[in-house]
Amino acid sequence: MRELEQGRGGGPVRLGNVLNRILTMPSPSEEELHWVCEKHGPVPPVELKQFDAQGNVVRVLRRIRGRCRACMAEEEAERRAREAELEKERRLRRYAAAFPVAEMGRLQFCTLDDFEARDGAVTALEAARAFARGLPAPDPPGLLVWGQPGNGKSHLAAALANLARRMELAVAWVHAPSWLTYLGTLEADERDDLLQRAATADLLVLDDLAGGRLTAPRVGWLQDLVDARYRRWAPTVVTTNLSPGQLRTVLNRVALGEEGLEDVTGDGDRIVDRLAELCVIVHNTATSYRLGVAQRRREDGDASG
Ligand SMILES: Nc1ncnc2c1ncn2[C@@H]1O[C@H](COP(=O)(O)OP(=O)(O)OP(=O)(O)O)[C@@H](O)[C@H]1O
Ligand SMILES: [Mg+2]
Ligand SMILES: [Zn+2]
Numbered sequence: 550m551r552e553l554e555q556g557r558g559g560g561p562v563r564l565g566n567v568l569n570r571i572l573t574m575p576s577p578s579e580e581e582l583h584w585v586c587e588k589h590g591p592v593p594p595v596e597l598k599q600f601d602a603q604g605n606v607v608r609v610l611r612r613i614r615g616r617c618r619a620c621m622a623e624e625e626a627e628r629r630a631r632e633a634e635l636e637k638e639r640r641l642r643r644y645a646a647a648f649p650v651a652e653m654g655r656l657q658f659c660t661l662d663d664f665e666a667r668d669g670a671v672t673a674l675e676a677a678r679a680f681a682r683g684l685p686a687p688d689p690p691g692l693l694v695w696g697q698p699g700n701g702k703s704h705l706a707a708a709l710a711n712l713a714r715r716m717e718l719a720v721a722w723v724h725a726p727s728w729l730t731y732l733g734t735l736e737a738d739e740r741d742d743l744l745q746r747a748a749t750a751d752l753l754v755l756d757d758l759a760g761g762r763l764t765a766p767r768v769g770w771l772q773d774l775v776d777a778r779y780r781r782w783a784p785t786v787v788t789t790n791l792s793p794g795q796l797r798t799v800l801n802r803v804a805l806g807e808e809g810l811e812d813v814t815g816d817g818d819r820i821v822d823r824l825a826e827l828c829v830i831v832h833n834t835a836t837s838y839r840l841g842v843a844q845r846r847r848e849d850g851d852a853s854g
């Protein structure tokens with residue numbers, strides 16, 4: 550093969566020269582011509598034919614040792630598998646760079662196993678377990694957990710993101726309030742790249758959807774992103790403090806400028822409609838775990854003091 554690509558002096562080879570060389574080589578013996586691939590059996594010789602202008606065979610110029618087609622196909626399949634593996638690694642590296650695990654803070658260590666089945670949180674835990682079992686393609690592909698602050702919504706979402714990463718899926722962890730602010734600092738093409746990456750992740754987590762300041766562009770980006778996930782029917786986990794009804798209202802009304810003025814866009818309806826179809830929606834009715842921890846700390850303090 551290399552000989553075809555490179556001449557003796559390193560330059561290109563003229564096809565005529567190659568043909569000439571083949572034709573002037575000593576003829577292979579019958580034994581050499583009919584060899585047997587150890588894996589795939591007999592390999593027929595290849596006939597070099599001369600054709601006339603109409604494409605009819607004039608004569609067989611020469612017969613040469615054939616290559617085993619099955620071996621060639623296997624080599625090609627291996628090459629493709631290696632290339633696919635490399636591409637997968639490159640993709641995972643790109644996701645790790647665009648959505649650094651460190652951004653998750655303590656949440657990067659959350660698992661489903663260390664989630665306590667507290668009162669009110671069991672349905673959400675079960676839904677998260679079902680989602681986990683379904684990965685990489687849960688059915689339906691979405692999970693939306695809503696409820697009051699501190700009751701483990703992000704913990705569950707993070708456990709799923711961490712599991713997906715261990716499964717070598719490309720994960721986009723998006724803490725919506727800070728991420729949307731960050732998007733606003735980017736040039737349009739950089740922002741589009743990042744949005745596109747989030748849209749095409751194997752798993753997207755939108756943590757604390759509708760948290761933070763909602764301006765028209767920010768809600769517009771959310772709407773684009775949710776729409777992209779919906780159209781791809783792609784695994785998506787959402788956490789929020791708001792009920793679906795509240796989400797509609799809040800995302801419909803976006804802030805205009807700094808004066809506290811608002812505009813009604815209808816993006817909230819578009820976002821929630823899509824999420825409602827894409828996701829299993831669960832209300833985590835547990836009380837705040839954070840407050841529980843603070844409470845126990847106080848009690849321990851009282852007991853010891
Ligand atoms: N059922 C639980 N078992 C173990 N840890 C929990 C549980 N629920 C909450 N936690 C822990 O409590 C802390 C707060 O939980 P988390 O961040 O998931 O709350 P949240 O519902 O996302 O709150 P917010 O709405 O304010 O974002 C985290 O450290 C989390 O690991
Ligand atoms: Mg949270
Ligand atoms: Zn073979």
